[in-house]
Amino acid sequence: MTEDIKSISRRFLEEIMPACDVEALRAVVDPDIVDRPARPGERPGVDGVIDTMLWLGRVFADQRWEVHAVIAEGDMVCVHATHHARHVGPLMGVEPTGRTVAYDYAHFLRYRDGKAIEHWSVRDDMTLMRQLGVIPPRERPAAAAAG
DSSP: OHHHHHHHHHHIIIIIHHHTOHHHHHHHEEEEEEETTOOTTOOSHHHHHHHHHHHHHHHEEEEEEEEEEEEEETTEEEEEEEEEEEEOSOBTTBOOOOOEEEEEEEEEEEEETTEEEEEEEEEOHHHHHHHTTSSOOOOOOOOOOOO
């Protein structure tokens, strides 16, 4: 079971999300999934996850998820990935910049009967906002004087 849910989680990011494939998403997500990081006003269940997937498809072109690690224990999977894309639609009040971005995510999914029933995620918004030019680049500390 652990290898199956790891494979589903990887497929979710590498294939389903970038393609905005609604039917494939419905095949791996429970209709009553609880999406912990849901956006305000988002519909509950799989419809909300579909809304988010399609919204991301409008905000970002050329999406690709680079999966770094997939860890599973029992019915839980954690995926560390980098989302690569080009910013082409409004995002959190930021008009499209056309810039290419790459920022990290950690996704946590709980499964039952081969379908995701619960989802949490943590996203590196600071890096994303720097890449979009919303906040200044991080300053590098000056090199220490040789002693």
